[in-house]
Amino acid sequence: MKRTTASEPTGKTKIMLGVTGSIAAYKALELLRILQKEQYDVWVVMTKNAKRFVAPLSFETLPRHPVFTEMFFEKEISPVHIDLSKDTRALIIAPATANIIAKAAAGIADDLLSTIILSADHPVIFVPAMNFRMWESKITQKNITYLKSLGCKFVEPGVGELACQEIGKGRFPDIQLIVDQLKSVLNQNALLKNKKIVITAGRTEEEIDPIRIITNRSSGKMGIEIANAAKDAGAEVLLIAANVSVPIPDGVTTRQVKSSQEMLVAVRAVIKDCDALIMTAAVSDYKPSQSFSEKQKTKELQLKLTRTPDILKSIAETKHNKYIVGFSLDTHNNLSQAKTKLKEKHLNLIVANPVQTLHSEFITPTLIFKNRVQKLPAQTKKEFSKKLMEIISKEI
Structure with a gap:
């Protein structure tokens, strides 16, 4: 040898x-x-x-x-x-x-x-x-x-x-x-050196009472992997973390939130100063119209639900030239739903992935840009995160 x-x-x-x-x-x-x-x-x-x-x-x-x-x-x-x-x-x-x-x-x-x-x-x-x-x-x-x-x-x-x-x-x-x-x-490759990237991750929780909540099954793993990849690419990273089930990486500035409203406030506070926002968080679509200060002990509980604020829509007018990436997860017609979201929320890119990716190490992403669609093979979330950094580095 x-x-x-x-x-x-x-x-x-x-x-x-x-x-x-x-x-x-x-x-x-x-x-x-x-x-x-x-x-x-x-x-x-x-x-x-x-x-x-x-x-x-x-x-x-x-x-x-x-x-x-x-x-x-x-x-x-x-x-x-x-x-x-x-x-x-x-x-x-x-x-x-x-x-x-x-x-x-x-x-x-x-x-x-x-x-x-x-x-x-x-x-x-x-x-x-x-x-x-x-x-x-x-x-x-x-x-x-x-x-x-x-x-x-x-x-x-x-x-x-x-x-x-x-x-x-x-x-x-x-x-x-x-x-x-x-x-x-x-700062290997330093693709995003001197760039500030904001990433949201995890699942929001909407309180019914001190014991019960409305939430979803997101682990936050995709957002955490992206935060790691952005850090490795030399970016200044701010992670807005809701409720995540995986460890938050060292060396990443983190802001903890719980509800969709808290996440909206956190995103609005930093959107003007960042170069890109990557919205991987699974934000609850609904919240109770009324929450209770004590546990409800009735045999039957009827909840009236109201829509939570659409974070990406709400920042569309103030995003200026920021590069915005969204994620779409649905049980059917995911590609069609993702294309609609891209247009309605004024995104630069949306990543459509099947519901089976929840709690999985792998992702089979379809990238939907304003003028093209790119299907990628199945890969680990870590591998995809690196690929996403390469894409963003060419745009900001």
């Missing part, structure tokens, strides 16, 4: 992965695998103590590159840390011990990894993993605060059972959090 040299371009985004002497060092193998799956070109640097936990050969079997551990090699013309740093977009130190954090804060460069950190002209991401007492140490926290002030990023450790069999903060975090932080730092 052909190996590339440290400075030889591969056409992919080059990332350095620094592995230090922690019992969590083996988890860097899984991180390496995930980064490669995401199409990053990963180069591994190990400290002397890291080799006590994981053999360098374990890392060499995954990429097409050797693992670097020494500052200089025979027959090398330039120092390894200079060669490695060429074209590198980011350095991830995972796991990051209290020792390497302290070295970085003090500017110590006594091995290959610490020298790379000191000379880095690219983003540095620390992924701490250590005993909770070391994590909570005032010295460690002071070092972290200082490194953050220099622009370094940190992925917070998890809470749980540690190697010492005690419970506390210090576990190697979820790998997806590391990947998300990397993408955020890189």
